[in-house]
Amino acid sequence: MTAIAEHYRGLAAGSAVTMASALNQALSDALTEDDSVLVFGEDVATLGGVFRITDGLAASFGQTRVFDTPLSESGIVGTAIGMAMNGLRPVVEMQFDAFAYPAFEQITSHLAKLRNRTKGRVELPIVIRIPYGGGIGGVEHHCDSSEAYYTHTPGLRVVTPGTPADAYVLLRQAISSPDPVIFLEPKRRYWSKETVSEHHGIAMDRALVRRPGTDVTLIAYGGAVATALEAAEAAEEDGRSAEVIDLRSLSPFDDETVTASVKRTGRAIVVHEASRFCGYGAEVAARLSEQCFHYLEAPILRVAGFDIPYPPPSLEEYHLPSVDRILDAIDRLQWQETAALVKVAS
Amino acid sequence: MVTIPSTPERLLPAANPTTLLDPAGRAVPGDGPDLPDADVLLALYRMMVLGRRFDTQATALTKQGRLAVYPSARGQEACQIGAVLALRPQDWLFPTYRDSMAVTARGVDPVQVLTLLRGDWHSGYDPYQHRVAPQCTPLATNTLHAVGLAHAATIKGEDTVALVMLGDGATSEGDTHAALNFAAVWKSPVVFLIQNNGYAISVPLAKQTAAPSLAHKGIGYGIPATVVDGNDAAAVYAVVRRAVTSAAAGAGPVLIEALTYRVEAHTNADDATRYRSQDEVDGWLGRDPVTRLRNHLRDRGLLDEAAIAKTDAEAEAQAAALRQRMTTDTRHDPDDLFRYVYAEPTPELRRQQRELAVELGQAQGGRGAG
Numbered sequence: 001m002t003a004i005a006e007h008y009r010g011l012a013a014g015s016a017v018t019m020a021s022a023l024n025q026a027l028s029d030a031l032t033e034d035d036s037v038l039v040f041g042e043d044v045a046t047l048g049g050v051f052r053i054t055d056g057l058a059a060s061f062g063q064t065r066v067f068d069t070p071l072s073e074s075g076i077v078g079t080a081i082g083m084a085m086n087g088l089r090p091v092v093e094m095q096f097d098a099f100a101y102p103a104f105e106q107i108t109s110h111l112a113k114l115r116n117r118t119k120g121r122v123e124l125p126i127v128i129r130i131p132y133g134g135g136i137g138g139v140e141h142h143c144d145s146s147e148a149y150y151t152h153t154p155g156l157r158v159v160t161p162g163t164p165a166d167a168y169v170l171l172r173q174a175i176s177s178p179d180p181v182i183f184l185e186p187k188r189r190y191w192s193k194e195t196v197s198e199h200h201g202i203a204m205d206r207a208l209v210r211r212p213g214t215d216v217t218l219i220a221y222g223g224a225v226a227t228a229l230e231a232a233e234a235a236e237e238d239g240r241s242a243e244v245i246d247l248r249s250l251s252p253f254d255d256e257t258v259t260a261s262v263k264r265t266g267r268a269i270v271v272h273e274a275s276r277f278c279g280y281g282a283e284v285a286a287r288l289s290e291q292c293f294h295y296l297e298a299p300i301l302r303v304a305g306f307d308i309p310y311p312p313p314s315l316e317e318y319h320l321p322s323v324d325r326i327l328d329a330i331d332r333l334q335w336q337e338t339a340a341l342v343k344v345a346s
Numbered sequence: 347m348v349t350i351p352s353t354p355e356r357l358l359p360a361a362n363p364t365t366l367l368d369p370a371g372r373a374v375p376g377d378g379p380d381l382p383d384a385d386v387l388l389a390l391y392r393m394m395v396l397g398r399r400f401d402t403q404a405t406a407l408t409k410q411g412r413l414a415v416y417p418s419a420r421g422q423e424a425c426q427i428g429a430v431l432a433l434r435p436q437d438w439l440f441p442t443y444r445d446s447m448a449v450t451a452r453g454v455d456p457v458q459v460l461t462l463l464r465g466d467w468h469s470g471y472d473p474y475q476h477r478v479a480p481q482c483t484p485l486a487t488n489t490l491h492a493v494g495l496a497h498a499a500t501i502k503g504e505d506t507v508a509l510v511m512l513g514d515g516a517t518s519e520g521d522t523h524a525a526l527n528f529a530a531v532w533k534s535p536v537v538f539l540i541q542n543n544g545y546a547i548s549v550p551l552a553k554q555t556a557a558p559s560l561a562h563k564g565i566g567y568g569i570p571a572t573v574v575d576g577n578d579a580a581a582v583y584a585v586v587r588r589a590v591t592s593a594a595a596g597a598g599p600v601l602i603e604a605l606t607y608r609v610e611a612h613t614n615a616d617d618a619t620r621y622r623s624q625d626e627v628d629g630w631l632g633r634d635p636v637t638r639l640r641n642h643l644r645d646r647g648l649l650d651e652a653a654i655a656k657t658d659a660e661a662e663a664q665a666a667a668l669r670q671r672m673t674t675d676t677r678h679d680p681d682d683l684f685r686y687v688y689a690e691p692t693p694e695l696r697r698q699q700r701e702l703a704v705e706l707g708q709a710q711g712g713r714g715a716g
Binding site for chain 1: 467468469472473474479480484487489490491492493494495496497498499501502504506508520521523524525527528531682685686687688689692693694
């Protein structure tokens with residue numbers, strides 16, 4: 001924990017940062033503190049990345065440690081595995097969510113499995129940064145929410161920040177992790193700003209209550225955290241007190257924090273952009289029904305993307321979970337039915 | 347005006363495969379590398395005999411149910427042994443599932459090598475002990491690991507070359523393309539050794555590529571390429587040695603295509619008579635790599651009948667020891683299922699580990715009560 005707090009000094013409390021600059025600072029600090037850290041991928045060196053997350057790093061640390069690769073995602077992840085076998089800590093960038101799919105075999109068959117295959121003899125401390133999700137008016141293949149592919153793969157850790165300051169902390173923690181980490185960056189929040197406060201001291205695999213509440217738990221991650229917080233504000237005006245949990249770590253899942261909240265509120269809604277069917281929310285709902293069944297006042301609902309390929313920019317507003325859709329879901333949580341039951345019981 | 351540079355001839359393979367010994371074992375004069383020294387040739391011979399015996403023993407173990415499956419490399423001993431003996435201690439080997447013989451030649455305990463095929467665990471040896479990556483089952487994916495490891499060596503200033511083995515079928519995979527390209531752009535110290543044994547399970551080379559040779563793929567990446575007689579251990583050793591030296595000197599990667607033949611079926615579970623003729627197999631048996639080198643050494647007076655018998659006896663003794671060690675059943679610990687997934691098991695994995703322990707405890711209790 002001390003190490004995390006020290007890492008966190010890279011962001012001065014009181015300063016306002018964007019998620020993009022927080023990520024840049026995290027990479028810069030990791031490169032400074034550990035000579036074995038490398039940053040590479042497509043367009044990350046000279047250009048600074050298509051989202052400028054790696055801006056200036058090649059100039060500061062040289063093209064041996066921050067470099068452009070040929071255009072092959074499988075090549076990037078496959079060579080990162082070899083480099084990690086030889087003692088380096090690669091942090092690689094996939095340019096967009098859907099462009100990471102060519103690397104899928106290297107990720108699922110090797111990155112996730114080599115430690116287990118060799119009974120712990122081969123350690124692969126690799127971070128794969130993937131800008132993911134929609135909301136930026138991107139054309140096809142630039143807006144996928146691909147988290148469930150990775151969370152379904154044992155051996156990977158999957159994290160996603162919901163706020164700028166947390167982006168810094170989580171990325172530092174991911175780079176320090178002895179396990180491979182899929183680091184999903186909600187690209188629609190790259191330019192959102194946050195004034196940095198004191199470090200929360202939370203480990204990488206723990207969820208965080210972003211907003212306390214008593215009536216319903218909204219469980220969100222990545223780009224949906226801000227939407228859930230906004231919905232909670234609006235619900236307050238309707239007299240419903242919503243607690244918002246930012247999962248941060250999608251794998252492993254922080255049962256403790258989430259079930260504690262749902263046992264208190266008795267109601268839960270999972271919010272994500274990804275398609276609903278076999279989406280991440282299905283796992284969350286299943287776990288909550290297994291662990292909180294007798295505390296639940298209503299079925300667990302999911303506010304998710306439709307089961308469609310990600311829509312074109314002019315239609316994406318109909319697809320993305322919105323504040324209104326979350327408020328509608330809150331309304332459907334059987335408030336009257338429960339009240340009637342309580343009346344009958346008494 | 348843009349001009350295309352003239353074809354760099356040095357990148358193209360020569361018209362004929364590099365051969366140092368003809369199938370009868372006679373030295374072939376040519377402008378290729380020198381014939382290795384006598385002590386190297388004797389080491390190649392001994393290791394090929396031991397390797398072949400290991401291989402036939404492993405196939406026999408499948409018939410006794412001691413191995414789940416075994417992909418034989420019989421007939422490919424010159425590639426397996428020639429390549430490994432050409433490596434230096436600080437170099438790395440990235441083998442495939444068919445390269446068990448090469449892995450044992452590198453010094454890995456044969457029982458540990460067979461852990462995978464025995465079904466005890468996915469890999470049985472410490473990759474760092476002999477600098478041998480776990481045998482790779484998905485095709486061509488190991489080529490990128492080799493490039494990454496070699497590139498890391500360059501970054502760290504280490505004198506290390508990575509030799510990666512792949513088959514003719516694997517050259518059709520995208521990762522082979524990416525690996526050759528990355529290695530060339532980065533000038534990584536990597537030796538790509540394609541063992542072209544004629545078949546990808548049942549699919550012959552003609553259905554795999556329309557290239558004049560697999561070595562011709564090198565020029566597209568700017569990688570110098572060589573075709574070598576893959577049943578001539580002296581030639582494989584010399585060509586790989588030259589490539590290792592060149593890569594270690596900073597000249598970048600080298601592509602080698604070794605022409606050889608898979609004498610056995612793809613694995614013991616395969617039926618090769620469905621896709622190739624016995625005549626074809628017999629033709630290749632006449633080009634046997636072990637016989638070729640033995641004839642050569644005998645003709646030069648470097649190997650007599652007593653020495654041949656001694657090596658054969660050593661091979662028999664090793665096979666007997668392997669048989670003996672493989673007859674003992676391994677104790678399996680179900681907790682191993684959860685131990686190595688992450689550096690520390692997650693809370694969820696600990697829960698699942700307890701679930702299994704309870705289940706096993708109840709099962710034992712049930713039997714005890716009955």
